[in-house]
Amino acid sequence: MAVCSECGYVEDMALTGHQQDPQACPRCGSTSTRDTGNHLPIVELTRVTAAVRRDEALISDRSDERRQVWFGIVPAVDVDPAEVAEQWYVKGYDFGVKYLRRMTLRWLNLGEQSAFGQKRRIAGTDTVAPLFRVCTGCGCRDQAARSNSRSEHRPWCPYRSSSDEHVEEIALSRTLRTQGAVIPLPVSVTTGDPFAIPSLSAALKLGLREQFGGAPDHIGVAEVPDPLGPDDGTRDALLLYDTVPGGTGYLAELTDPARVHDLIYRAWRKVAECPCRDEERLACHRCLLPLASGREIDRVSRQAAERHLRAILTAGRLDEPSAEGRWDVTVERPTINRSLSPLELRFAELYRSLLEELNGTVQLVPGTWGNTIRANVGPRRWTLEPQVNVLGSKPDFVLRSDDTNVPPVAVFTDGLAFHASVDINRLADDAGKRSALVEAGYLVLSVTAADVSTEEERREQGRETVTPPAWFNEQLAGAISNEGGFQTGDFAMVAGGPFDFLRRWIRAPYPGAQRKMADHLPMMLALSGAATQGQVPAGQDPVEQARRIVQGGAPGLGVGETVPAWWWHTGPLVVLSRVIGDEMVEVVSMVDDRPTSVGVAGFPDAWRDWLTIANGLQGRGWPTTITTLERVRSSAHVADAPSAPRPTIRVEVFTSDWQTVLDDALDDERSLAAELAHAGLRAPDATGDEVGDTGIPAMFVWAAEHVAVLSDLVAEDVDDLRTQGWTVVGPEAAGITAALGGSAADRTDNEGEETH
Template identity: 30%
Template sequence: MERPKDLIAGTIVPPGCHLSAIEILRRQYLAHLLDLAAAGRLIRADGIVLRALPHKAPRLFGPSGSLTDLVELAIDQGEELVKGFLRLFPTGVNDQAKADLEEYATHGLRSKVEDAEREWRRSEDALRARLREIDEAHDELHDSDPDQARQKAELDAERRGVGRRLLHLGETSAQNALCDLGLLPNYALIDSATTLSATLYGEDGIDPKTGKVRFTSETLAYERPRRFALEELAPGNTFYVNGYRHEITGLELSTGGRQEWRTWRVCPGCGYVRTENAATDRSACPRCKTSQIADDGSCLFQIVEPATVTSRDKREDARIRDDKDDRDRRSYTVVDAVDIPVEKIERGLSWRHDRETFGVDYCRSALIRRINLGPVRYDAPARDDFAGHLVRLNPFHVCTACGAATADGRPIFDHDTERRWFLVLFDSLPGGTGYLDRLTDRNAFRDTLARAYEQLRACPCAEEQRRACHRCLHRYTPEQFQDDVSRQTALTMLESLLFKGEGEDGWDTSEVEHTGLVGLDAQVESDLEARFLTALRDWVKVTDDAALDEDGHASGHLRFTDGSDVMHWRLTAQRQLEGTRTDFTFTRVGGPTQSVHVYLEGFRFHASREHNLIAKNAAQRTGLRADGKVVFQITWADIDLFEGRPGRTRPAWPPYRGTAQEQAKAAYEQYGGNRAHFGETVFANPIDTLIAYLRDLDATRWSRRARALVTGLTGVPATTAVAATGKRSELVTALRSQLSALGAGERQDKPVVPNSADIGPVHVFRTQDEHGLPILFALDAADPENLRWTALTALDDSDAVLETDEHKLRWRSWLYWTNITQFLSFAGGDGVQLATSRAADFEVEVLAVCGGLGELDSITAELAPAREARAQPAAPEHPGDSAAEAALRRIIRDRAWDEDILEILREDPEEAPDLLRLAETLADHGKQAPVFGFELGASRWQADFAWQIPGFKIAVVTAHNGADDPEAQRRDVAYAEDGWTVRTAADWLNRLDTLLDQLPDTEGTTR
């Protein structure tokens, strides 16, 4: 309404369909038969000419109805009649539509007419049932009571109104009835409708014969397409029409003794709905295989398909007055449950985009159920899973006796899962309009997206500084979601599909069996990153001493203030390290070098049977910690809980209960900490623990917390003492035996460890935490004033357990424990993260408790020779430079090297030594600084350095992670197709002369 002229003089787009729209053809076919009958051209086998369409609807139905004769003749002569009809369309009707119509003409017409007759009878039965209910209520009232006498008068008036409605129904013309019942064509195309039976009653003076107040009642009927009526005519809502307001207060639930509600079992994880034997069939969902559907309390629902809703209002109260134009509208939670079995997908028509997480399936039919879950509630966040959607259930309460309905309810479901999401385009007309099947052609789909892209680019709202408008996205977006859509976001999404590089055609597709096989790794990773950043932003908004300044795609600066002190971190996304890539890295600015790496873990892509990376992830995290880094692992469930959605999942903390918790707090106090601060940093969400560490890096405090957490295990009932010894050989044997019991058995080739020196005394224990995670821990009590603890957490990664619900919770607990136990190394202990498949191979001799260097220090010692070799300083490139020449080189040096690039690389020289050496060499040679952290195209393929100058493009990229690194391979292909020359830093160092010749010098003085 911001631009009324645009609304008044806007373009009107009429509805349309192709000739192959089967539902339209079916209706046109019956109309063709009625035309033939009217012309006397339909002749039965006995020679009798079929009569024309009667005037009134009741004469259509029943054993002697005209439709009965028409159907018998149409089925008997169906093959010839349908051929004559199709000859009227020389072109335009495809073979599939012809076959469907022939099936309808020879078989399906009968069942369609029978359905229509049942619908007509249902309307009649509903009105007659209401008359009976009025009579029953009338008989129970007495004239002697003034209030009851008044109610009897109202019921008398209402009975007359319902009787008139029944009479008018019998006067309906046959043609209108056939249109309304979906047998003949109509303009709206959609035949499924809900009827509002609205009763208006009121006083109409005094009856001169009886001297009593006379009442009148009028029953009106209004129809709305069922997809709109689902909200507009929902219980509790108000419908405005013809100067009156009608509040919906009831549903017609039974007609002719037949109940109109059904029992459905709705899958929480996908759009599957069990409608047959729903109450007793508790088998797993056949689509997503979840067993959660068996829960009667959260998955079993009574469902009503609202054919008729009712309202009853006093005429004076319901009249809309000129002095008040406010209209009451209620908002409802509506979910589309889309059920498409994989076997129904048309073979040979599925394809995917080669670079992006995008693909297309096509099927000719699907079950799409739109369900109203009740009024929207704003008093609590959404926490219920229903048909794959996270919602807040607030179901309607309906009386099964009289149909009275209220819009009150309470949520009853609690469940957590990860899902694959699809955008479903469907024809709301049964059988389709003929448009969507054309999009199965990949080029046609590309042309459609390209036209949408051009329309979005040309929309004037870009110059008006608006996110979107009624001329582009708002036209197709429900009002409640218009604030969420963005023209620029839509353009970015389309660009990622249509283009690559510098605007080159990027529409590369390939055939797949179905899109369920398209990998979602990148998409889940992107979603987790976005949710983590959103959670961090929201937390900063309500935290006085924290600020987050974002300066680009998933990067920025996080600052904590404590008086005059500021803890400053630079946040960057997807840092490529040796053999791994972190999701986020916090690098300290303005203080001692410190990096905190954050991994965002999705269960399905890290710890499931499909993607079992448990052992690999443990080794990667351990490698980073050995390099002096702090690593935090955060799951999808952790973000849910941090955002305040406790109903979706169980927290993995605290890891034990009761006296064990008190023992941990007491130990923390004994070690020198403040007991009151222990729970908020340790028995807490991993995101809270991460934030606490970023605020305060004190190694002593964090080692106390880790030691206290392990100390609490001694109070767990499941804890068992394994050994107590002061001999190294006995300790190693005990630890090996326990780890072997967790894994695949003890290796026989391990050497016997001599007792080279006394240790301990050391106490070894085994236990399980609250979620069943096995933990082996040891106490070195050699120095009573400085107790050293070691903890080994081992997660079962065998195929037998990977699909169990218990495994998912233990996996989260495993990540939680190792977020904390990594700080045991600060106090001379070890926190070991293991998978049971590698437990038997773990070298326990390296543990500090066994007299070794400690797990992390031993890894560092192994890697030291290689790192020293790589870190050898390069020979001076210009040994013969004079003082003047050296000064000149400093003058022409590009300042961006020192201010933007080398400062960051030197914060952690061991992280990318080859890249640092290359940068120092190029800077010393006076070469122009590159774009640092370049991203190519819509897929944002990353390069460390990039020079993009007319005539050539050069980039420095990270090395492949092993021989099989598909992501790095796709990155290299993308750069090559865009005309880039790409090599790793080590490769460019080997070709340094060539690179120096190609790169431009710094122009003039400094930039």
């Protein structure tokens, strides 16, 4: 028999005459049925022997997304389209029911558990399949290879006394012909979540029990691949099958979507309300545990079931399910595009692979919004938590270390379709979101769909690195890093992309190295010849200069002093760098995100470069602005009024002194600190210290200037300090700047709105 590697199709080659040349699998299109490794002599068991107990199947930890069964009993269901009596699907969501009035379910026993047996892929499962060695004369098990003994045969066997062995390797099968319902699971539910299928499998049984008013003993649940047709492969599904041969007709009720909604709703209510939600455990005896298959017990999670059932009930919208809720259904099977599996799930999957590459020990903790991934790598412990609310934004993930010297990394996975298309242009909003996080000391990592597919390809092809962006030059990277006092590898953020950066970060999370690289990154554009060299007026706002370039003009004709500058202008993107002071390089990266521009062919590349450069400029110590044309244009209206404060359109990166202050600042101090840093003042020498003889608590203290900032100007304290020679001011930027003698004057000019 030829058994498909991907689905449960089994071809009897003797019957079909395909012995010499079996065709591709008619169910899923896999060509594995031609592979002799998948040609197995299968012997049907008419009675169940002690050796065949399907619950001996051992599901190991994940390896890629394939399941590995160490004791090879694999369920193989042949889903014959001709036997599908009825099917329905939720519109726009890949969930539904395919009811089979007849189907063949085989449990294939592929031999005893052994680390050394030949590996095969059978019916979508990677398994060790040493098979059984039996005598061709009498069918008895061959106990010891390469020797024959009379006790291994039946009395009538012709080979009983033979000096040679007459053995054949076979697989055993137990076959049930019955009725079944294939329930395909949404890719967005199963991707990268090892808890999903075992938890939903148990939850489905729970729903049946609730609906049935007791355990429906004659209904079994198996995890099987659902073949989608010769051109479309398979996807994960659960199979409900009638254990009574021929079937009882019970499962035909699932052709009614309302009935299935009710079943899933009951299961969801039960898991959502189970008291174990407040206990530190995956699931309990009151909800899913009694329904879990023994080997998967550590993969059955109440929270995972609750989350995925909610997603299914609401067709992915995740709003509140209701008992009366109904799906909008269709009989057309929705086309499944795997690359549309949510980007954040694919990111989490790659992150886990990355931890494995780094020999990390990984633990998954199910949560309301997805799994938190904990890992120990070297001396540090890392936590990647999904959907965390921070500072008014909700990054897809926040990566933290238990090493307090390591700043948190906020990860945004940005599908182009979501964030930058004519319909939904959120780039300007994104730029604002990032700036708040950067001000609070986060590293912000943008991960695009292209980054994710590039990393997926790299892993598939077993390559070490990904191709760097066209503007990145390896030789120059060596020279620039030498000059800047960092390592070439610190260019990982731009050269290797987000995953290469994370690999390096988790091994050696040194913000200092990233900062040096970020400071020097503009040199890459200058030296590679990609940029146009020139002089720009020193007194003019560089954001304005970038705006002129991106709109097709010259950077601006100025009066007075000019400074060396270079700008890389490619399609809707401009990166303008200019020298300020003796040593510093100021950068403005601006993408033209006007609706007319977002639709053009070159936009996706420009957008990706803009994000890569934004990633690369993280942690910069020198003035840096990451913005969009729409953002600048919208804030220009505000800036027209001379007295209006300058809108915060900058992703401001502070000096390390200020960064320390910001890190230590209390919530009500942070915005003031950011404002002072932005104004270019020197960072205070102390935060939250006591000053004066009587120890009056001050927000910020500049010791040399004898300036203290008090949150409340209590007259008594103020007088006290003044007599001791202090200048005392309230928590307000103008007063503080004045008290410090307007030392911010130079910087302020640089950022001024006025053009000379």
